Amino acid sequence: MILKDLPSETLSSLLKGPGINLDIGSFRANLRTDVDQLAQQVAELYAEFPVETETEICDFFVRIAPPSPLRRYVRQNVCAYIDDLDPFEPMPRDLAYPLLESALNWCVASQISRYLLLHAAVMGRGDRAAIFPAPSGTGKSTLSALLSLAGWRLLSDEFAILRGSDGRLQASPRPISLKNESIRIIADAGGAERLSRRYDGTIKGSLSYLRSQGESLTALNETCLPALVIFPAFKRGAALKVQPVEKSEAFMRLIDNAVNYLLLGQTAFETLTRVVERCDIYHLEYSDNEEAIATLDELLAAAKPEREALAS
């Protein structure tokens, strides 16, 4: 069953009671809330995601609710409760959805140790994927969204999820978080119908979320072979520049982007080694989005990740 198959009254009732167990690809999250507008926004942005009603086994348990009954009426704030923890500052009720997304990111980053996680977007075509390790502000999410509109499959906008057993990439194609100017860029590029409403006044400015669709969801549980690592840098007015990155340098930069490298130790070293040995690795500086996407199409098509896979 997918979320949009649930009648809105049933969804609202479940969210106020035991919660819904939402399959977000590599993870299953139990969500609960009594904030009606959040229920509507989850229904809209996760409409095509599977929901489980038969199991209580989840990776995360997240509840978005007012900190006290009084706050339903006065200074209407909400908090994110994760198990018994409350790791975020209360937010205005209107920002409940961004708070939920932040809480899910927090859950993945702090509670998952069965995969190697990198701060990176991952976009694929067929069986191959490109990893875009980058901190906030480098245009990573804008690029992911543009690639998604161009027909690439979204595996994840926040984390590269690498399996230690075979070094393949798992998916968790939650909505792409877009900030400020990026919202207009994606709307103008044909994504307006997939964008959520705007959330103004967050610490990151204005936010909007791009709904996942198509192969990103139909292939939710299918893995991809890492074929490209791209360190992207959007630089206004810059000419397109594609420079190969030495594997040793790339390896150390990937460690800098890893969330749980120290925790996983030798497994993480060996998993990242496979990524670096399989992938073609480039620094991509660009200002023209269309030119960057055409270049990425060519680079992914030319990459030969099968070399290492066949050799092993």
Added chain:
Amino acid sequence: MRKFDDPKTHWRVCGRDKLLWRDWDGDMVIYHPLSGDTQLLDVAVAEVLKVIDEGQATRDEARAQLARFLEVDNDSELDKAVSQILGKLDDLGIIEPAPE
């Protein structure tokens, strides 16, 4: 005398597990199981560490191997460089003097 200046000191890798190595175009990345640290080493440092990782090595043995590897004179300048390399690896907690 500092321990890495003593030519009689035998050096060994800290911990029982062997280092994990990857060599990409001359640059070495190593994983040290005891500390969980990963280091990017240049060729000279990596060569000295390889000698020590194979068993134990004195400064003189490491210097001789490095001279062969780099095809340079085994002279006082190289000796000074090896001392610095041993000091660096010691500081990183990768090697330690072996008990006599």
